[in-house]
Amino acid sequence: IQNERLRLLGQVASGIAHDFNNILTPILGFSNMLLSTPAILDNKHEAISMIRDIAGAAQDAKKIVQRITLLSSKVSNEHHIPINIVKVINQSIEATKPRWHNELLANGTTVNILFDKKEEVVIKGDESELRQLFINLIFNSLDAMPEGGQIRINITEEKEKIVVDIADTGKGMDEETLKRCMEPFFSTKKPSSGLGLSIVQNILYNHKGSIVIQSKPNVGTLIRLSFPKLIEPPNGINYETKKTNEYASGLRILVIDDEMRVRIVLEKFLSSDNHNATFAATGEEGIQKFKNGKFDLVITDQAMPHMNGIEVAKVLHDIDPHVPIILLTGFGEMIIERSAIPSCTSKILPKPVTREELRNAIYELTSSKI
Structure with a gap:
């Protein structure tokens, strides 16, 4: 094999x-x-x-x-x-x-x-x-x-x-x-x-x-x-990917990623929906900012030096288990396929993530708070 x-x-x-x-x-x-x-x-x-x-x-x-x-x-x-x-x-x-x-x-x-x-x-x-x-x-x-x-x-x-x-x-x-x-x-x-x-x-x-x-x-x-041939699809079906018009705004979000270009893109995504985003370049910095602030959601990269995303998520989850955590990773599809989603994270998004995918994930995890 x-x-x-x-x-x-x-x-x-x-x-x-x-x-x-x-x-x-x-x-x-x-x-x-x-x-x-x-x-x-x-x-x-x-x-x-x-x-x-x-x-x-x-x-x-x-x-x-x-x-x-x-x-x-x-x-x-x-x-x-x-x-x-x-x-x-x-x-x-x-x-x-x-x-x-x-x-x-x-x-x-x-x-x-x-x-x-x-x-x-x-x-x-x-x-x-x-x-x-x-x-x-x-x-x-x-x-x-x-x-x-x-x-x-x-x-x-x-x-x-x-x-x-x-x-x-x-x-x-x-x-x-x-x-x-x-x-x-x-x-x-x-x-x-x-x-x-x-x-x-x-x-x-x-x-x-x-x-x-x-x-x-x-x-x-x-x-x-x-x-x-697709047999007799019912009339009126929209074959395009369904997109929700609902999205969250005005949330306090902590973003942890060691890549500056990724942080810039995420900042554009989040600011366009009027979120108040705080950024950290390392896991250690992210943990410190989490302790010193109050957040509705955390977005963290997985592959970071010294401390990876799952390790960071475990610490944050121990501090406050009620804050949802999104894990961004280039191995997201593989983790999802193998049902290896760690309990300390709320959702995994495969990189590269689109604005729509991030919007939908944020809304899914925080809609009860809105």
């Missing part, structure tokens, strides 16, 4: 650069455009669209890190929810735009991506994984069209499945390459991890889907993805 785990870990490690380079494309591309072309900020709609794509890519990076930390834990699709696959494809097209539009256009090359599906098509799945899947496939098609071309995406609904066709006019694959293209570490691109289509296949497996590839040299490639 240990050898198999190490083998899988090696495969994941080899694929990190591949996936993160894909994810960094919209982050670096759009942030560079916003910094180098301030006039874009005059167009509020365009600027917000770019910022949303940057945030979406960062969220995908967070999900990849979570999957790495959960490598030794049970993997399941029990948390899959209804997803509008049309929206995911449009997000993937937009996320890859800095490469297929800006970068190639600068080199005198034109690539057109055609996808005009308007209505919702709903399947059950993980939005981040599906974005990763389509971004991988779009980049594969772009790699096959160094001189430009066309990518056409089409969705058809059959009786029991949803079919997504992705066709490009690239250089195609010969018979031998076509036979081996799904193998991990096989690639005709240099340098490459060779994990693009292997990752796609793994994501499809997790969604109970399938893939068929047709390709001819100098003609192009057609990739056909099939997903189980």
